Amino acid sequence: MAILTSSIARKVAMALSGLFLVIFLAQHFIINLTSVIDPETFNSLSHFMGHNFFVQFLAQPLLIFGVIFHFIMGFVLEIRNRGARSIKYQSFKGNENSTWASRNMIISGAVILAFLGLHFYDFWFPEIVHKYIESHPIDETRYYTELLQKFESPIRTALYSLSFVLLALHLWHGFSSSFQSMGWNNKYSKALQGFTKFYAIFIPLGFVFIAIYLHLNQ
Amino acid sequence: MKLTLKIWRQKNNKAKGELKTYPIDGIEGDMSFLEMLDVLNEELINKGDEPVVFDHDCREGICGSCSLQINGEPHGPDRLVTTCQLHMRMFKDGDTITIEPFRANAFPVIKDLMVDRSSFERIQQAGGYVSVNTSGNTIDANAIPVNKQDADDSFNAATCIGCGACVAACKNASAMLFTAAKVSQFALLPQGKVEATERVLNMVAQMDKEGFGNCTNTGACEIECPKGISLENIARMNREYLSASLKG
Numbered sequence: 332m333a334i335l336t337s338s339i340a341r342k343v344a345m346a347l348s349g350l351f352l353v354i355f356l357a358q359h360f361i362i363n364l365t366s367v368i369d370p371e372t373f374n375s376l377s378h379f380m381g382h383n384f385f386v387q388f389l390a391q392p393l394l395i396f397g398v399i400f401h402f403i404m405g406f407v408l409e410i411r412n413r414g415a416r417s418i419k420y421q422s423f424k425g426n427e428n429s430t431w432a433s434r435n436m437i438i439s440g441a442v443i444l445a446f447l448g449l450h451f452y453d454f455w456f457p458e459i460v461h462k463y464i465e466s467h468p469i470d471e472t473r474y475y476t477e478l479l480q481k482f483e484s485p486i487r488t489a490l491y492s493l494s495f496v497l498l499a500l501h502l503w504h505g506f507s508s509s510f511q512s513m514g515w516n517n518k519y520s521k522a523l524q525g526f527t528k529f530y531a532i533f534i535p536l537g538f539v540f541i542a543i544y545l546h547l548n549q
Numbered sequence: 550m551k552l553t554l555k556i557w558r559q560k561n562n563k564a565k566g567e568l569k570t571y572p573i574d575g576i577e578g579d580m581s582f583l584e585m586l587d588v589l590n591e592e593l594i595n596k597g598d599e600p601v602v603f604d605h606d607c608r609e610g611i612c613g614s615c616s617l618q619i620n621g622e623p624h625g626p627d628r629l630v631t632t633c634q635l636h637m638r639m640f641k642d643g644d645t646i647t648i649e650p651f652r653a654n655a656f657p658v659i660k661d662l663m664v665d666r667s668s669f670e671r672i673q674q675a676g677g678y679v680s681v682n683t684s685g686n687t688i689d690a691n692a693i694p695v696n697k698q699d700a701d702d703s704f705n706a707a708t709c710i711g712c713g714a715c716v717a718a719c720k721n722a723s724a725m726l727f728t729a730a731k732v733s734q735f736a737l738l739p740q741g742k743v744e745a746t747e748r749v750l751n752m753v754a755q756m757d758k759e760g761f762g763n764c765t766n767t768g769a770c771e772i773e774c775p776k777g778i779s780l781e782n783i784a785r786m787n788r789e790y791l792s793a794s795l796k797g
Contacts, residue, residue, distance in 0.1 A: 337753055338725070338763045339790045408763050412721035415762030421555075421568055422647040424621030425720060428772035434720050436765065508766040514788030516781045523780055 341408060348401040353506055353530070355394055360534050370475040377474035402444055410438045427434065432500040433508070439501035442480035446494035453481050482545035489548050492540045495535040502531035550576040550637065554589065554599055559658050568647065578638030582625060583608060583615060585637055590745035603663040608633040610775065613710030616717070617662055618649040631712060631775045634795065651713050653722035655759045668759040669711050669727060675755035676748035677731040679740050688732040690740065699737040706733035708776045715770035715778070719763030721728050726770040728756045730778045731787035736789050746793040753790055 368372040379388050396505065425434050434441065457477075461467055482488050507529040510520065553575045559566030571594070576585050580661050583605050590600035606614035614630040619625035640646060648662060656664040680771045681687060695703075709730035725745050735741025741748070764783060771780045 429767035516784030
């Protein structure tokens with residue numbers, strides 16, 4: 332049972348669930364990007380994702396489990412780690428030896444969690460109500476219009492953009508760190524780290540661009 | 550050099566400690582940090598006060614006895630040196646220096662700046678060794694060929710002096726770098742492979758049992774380690790642990 336409860340097992344569990352979410356994020360980004368390039372493609376992809384059996388009843392529950400697991404594990408680890416030093420230092424210069432992002436994953440994670448609440452309120456819950464609770468005729472062209480409506484508000488656009496900045500910080504440490512946790516540290520690590528840092532900046536910035544673009548193209 | 554020292558004073562493990570301020574004068578840049586504390590202690594003794602208790606032994610950076618969190622960093626602001634090798638020239642006239650013990654629940658304070666690091670000994674005892682028949686049949690270690698890179702990596706891991714700076718620097722008070730160095734130095738050698746499975750499982754189990762925090766890969770331990778023990782060792786220990794767990 333040590334494999335399930337040890338400190339290394341927890342690290343690996345965080346790494347695997349995090350990598351799973353990183354892959355999901357890339358897929359989400361590609362679909363969102365089509366809203367800027369070609370709204371029709373965005374509509375048909377959204378319709379496919381919303382009505383495909385595999386996506387709805389296998390991938391979606393797996394994703395929700397992955398998100399919940401990553402957050403609960405993250406909070407549990409934070410509480411345990413804080414408990415390992417009951418008496419705090421009067422002087423602690425963390426900036427001298429580590430990045431802010433690496434020391435404050437719980438803060439960036441909590442902001443992302445709050446953002447997910449807003450995101451679910453905006454898109455997921457209305458979609459569930461639309462599909463499964465209220466009866467509407469199938470309309471494959473509604474997604475882009477609904478998306479535009481959400482980004483009409485400058486406050487919502489700003490909140491989304493701010494959350495993506497925190498997501499970038501979270502990924503900046505978390506993505507490369509997940510490989511170290513799984514024991515991957517060798518001559519290829521530098522190149523891999525370069526890719527993870529690029530991903531950590533490019534994907535969240537891309538989401539910010541999409542949010543601002545939609546806001547400005549009402 | 551004139552300095553103001555803010556030093557953690559704590560009568561014993563049960564007592565509540567606090568930072569006390571001591572002005573000190575006549576400190577030379579060529580003095581080591583511990584020599585500066587010796588000067589302070591001499592003054593305190595002459596005044597009839599209790600001297601500050603701190604760990605020290607070899608005073609040449611190899612025993613791992615000295616510790617101290619100096620201005621928020623283990624072993625102070627210099628890199629790749631222990632407190633005994635830290636020179637006072639790293640500070641300026643008029644500076645205020647805050648000196649605290651290494652803090653972790655697994656390193657309880659004994660008195661003032663001295664902490665109990667026997668948790669490290671127990672991790673080592675859980676598997677940080679190679680069982681050798683010493684009844685006259687011992688094979689000369691040099692008779693076993695070892696890949697040069699593995700020998701170098703093993704030697705680098707073995708330079709860990711077990712001072713605990715990794716734990717002190719880590720925001721989670723994690724002992725992963727220490728344990729990983731001790732696992733790595735044997736895992737890389739043919740002599741160590743025989744007991745590799747139980748070694749890593751037992752040492753990690755002991756590390757967890759001692760109450761150290763979890764590693765979150767901030768890398769602070771590697772930066773603050775006076776011997777420059779690399780994070781590669783933690784990755785190696787993670788690999789060793791996963792493979793040992795799957796073996797049974």
